Amino acid sequence: LIPGLPEGPERRKLELALHVAHGNAQLSLKGYVAPETVAAFTEAKRLLDAGVGTDLQRYAVLYGLFAANYVAARVEPALALARQIAEVADRQADVTYRLVAYRLLGASLLFSGRLREALESLQHAEQYRDPAKHKALSYRFAMDPGLAVLFWKIWALLLIGLADPALKLRKQVQMELPDHGHANTVATGTFFAVVWPALVLGDIEATERDGAELIAYCAEKKVEQFRLFSVIAHACARATRDPSAENIAASRAAFDAEHLSGGRISDSVFISQFVQALLAAGDVSGAETELRAGFAFVEESGERFWLAELHRLDGRIALAGPKPNRKRAEASFRRAIEIAHGQESRFLELRAATDLARLQHATKKGDNLHQLVTSILATIEGGG
Numbered sequence: 001l002i003p004g005l006p007e008g009p010e011r012r013k014l015e016l017a018l019h020v021a022h023g024n025a026q027l028s029l030k031g032y033v034a035p036e037t038v039a040a041f042t043e044a045k046r047l048l049d050a051g052v053g054t055d056l057q058r059y060a061v062l063y064g065l066f067a068a069n070y071v072a073a074r075v076e077p078a079l080a081l082a083r084q085i086a087e088v089a090d091r092q093a094d095v096t097y098r099l100v101a102y103r104l105l106g107a108s109l110l111f112s113g114r115l116r117e118a119l120e121s122l123q124h125a126e127q128y129r130d131p132a133k134h135k136a137l138s139y140r141f142a143m144d145p146g147l148a149v150l151f152w153k154i155w156a157l158l159l160i161g162l163a164d165p166a167l168k169l170r171k172q173v174q175m176e177l178p179d180h181g182h183a184n185t186v187a188t189g190t191f192f193a194v195v196w197p198a199l200v201l202g203d204i205e206a207t208e209r210d211g212a213e214l215i216a217y218c219a220e221k222k223v224e225q226f227r228l229f230s231v232i233a234h235a236c237a238r239a240t241r242d243p244s245a246e247n248i249a250a251s252r253a254a255f256d257a258e259h260l261s262g263g264r265i266s267d268s269v270f271i272s273q274f275v276q277a278l279l280a281a282g283d284v285s286g287a288e289t290e291l292r293a294g295f296a297f298v299e300e301s302g303e304r305f306w307l308a309e310l311h312r313l314d315g316r317i318a319l320a321g322p323k324p325n326r327k328r329a330e331a332s333f334r335r336a337i338e339i340a341h342g343q344e345s346r347f348l349e350l351r352a353a354t355d356l357a358r359l360q361h362a363t364k365k366g367d368n369l370h371q372l373v374t375s376i377l378a379t380i381e382g383g384g
Helices: 009-029 035-049 055-071 075-089 096-111 115-126 131-135 145-160 163-176 183-200 204-221 224-241 245-260 267-280 284-301 307-320 326-343 346-363 369-378
Strands: none
Touching (some): 009 035, 009 055, 009 183, 009 224, 035 055, 055 096, 075 096, 096 115, 096 131, 131 145, 145 183, 145 346, 163 183, 183 204, 183 224, 183 267, 224 245, 245 267, 267 284, 267 307, 284 307, 307 326, 326 346, 346 369
């Protein structure tokens, strides 16, 4: 009906408000990268840049465009938008906007591999959390903005090696979710606090069980983005447990469905899971091909937080063929340790150091890797 209204400031204000509302609805219904979502926020930004609207509307539009870039794994553009959002938020009297802005900044820093900066940003956001107030704002921000800070903080804590605080926070989130009522918040929180940690910690049974439940919930509530993520996690877990041709194909189909939606965030994690399934199936050539695609994705996207794990798997592949290449494997494990150490990712550093120690033990080389492994373990709260 907008084109039928007289041209002028009031028409442009109304048009902007409708685009913002439309974009926020599409975030949950269609997904963060869906053409309908991006189009709504792009049209809204066009009006904002023409001088229409308020700081708070600009904030909402930048938030939507951030989400599109973030889920599509365009990490540096997402980080740049997060910094713009923080600038707008710091001008607002309502500190909720700072909470959201520094959560987005923390998430972007995390995926770029700047884990300590990410945790600091998330801790800064958390100081503004007001559970009762923020639950009521779930529909305004497409999820509960206060709980969302905790979702990403779980990732940061776990990767840095603060396993005990991460577990405590996972339990806190799981206690708060059942009575929440906002479907996108429940789906996101369940993925971050339950399904994703189980997958990366190797609890395959829990990933299959909880992933299947989350898939059903998302389908019922029409939360498409996290249905797609959950399908991938569930398929990867099943292929890890039973690397049959059928399960490998299901994992590939899950990847394809996510990519068709425009989503690519966390591909480095999912690719690593797929590589491990292919190795378990004895398909070393297929694992090598997928791993090369993983490295290319990291280069293209800037998603570096899981890069150390890809190098560790490169070492595993070097040892898996009929003629193990121990020199390549050792170089890959050492590169993984170097990257993880630089990112303060004790979680991934320990994995790579353990593999290197096993290799050195098997070849009876005299490197003092026991000290390396125990020194990393000493930094992990809960013992790893």
